[in-house]
Amino acid sequence: MLVLLSIDPDSSIPPYEQICTQIIELVRQEDLPAGCKLPTVRQLAAELGIAPNTVARSYRELEAAEVIETRGRLGSFVAASGDPTRSRAQTEAVRYVTELRGWGFTDEEISRFVAAALRGLG
Structure with a gap:
């Protein structure tokens, strides 16, 4: 190959x-x-x-x-697991959402934070 x-x-x-x-x-x-x-x-x-x-x-x-x-x-x-970076990204996303929920933010607020961050980086 x-x-x-x-x-x-x-x-x-x-x-x-x-x-x-x-x-x-x-x-x-x-x-x-x-x-x-x-x-x-x-x-x-x-x-x-x-x-x-x-x-x-x-x-x-x-x-x-x-x-x-x-x-x-x-x-x-x-590796049979394929792309480990996707798995890590998923883990980090879950950690982030869990942390923000623990601070009392709603899922809608968290979604807005992420959307704003993506706009800011784009």
Whole structure:
């Protein structure tokens, strides 16, 4: 499988972070669906023209974040759980609503807060 990633050597963002960010985005867009096999560390390093240790670090970071899972000699795969950032966002949304309800705000008021925040960020 060919993964279309690129490294910007002029970026202030380290290459391993660039790889992590791009893979997370591909998972989020479902261009890399759950269970999809990733290239080997050496294969991706050769494709990107970087050191294998850089790719290995990216894979370790992605595994720690539960975006990918390593299955020993079989290789690395997109985690069966899919995009863990969606799960975290849902958890944080529930925490936020619960906290504001505890302060006595109604769901309608909370919705207005969120809508205003989105307008302010847009």
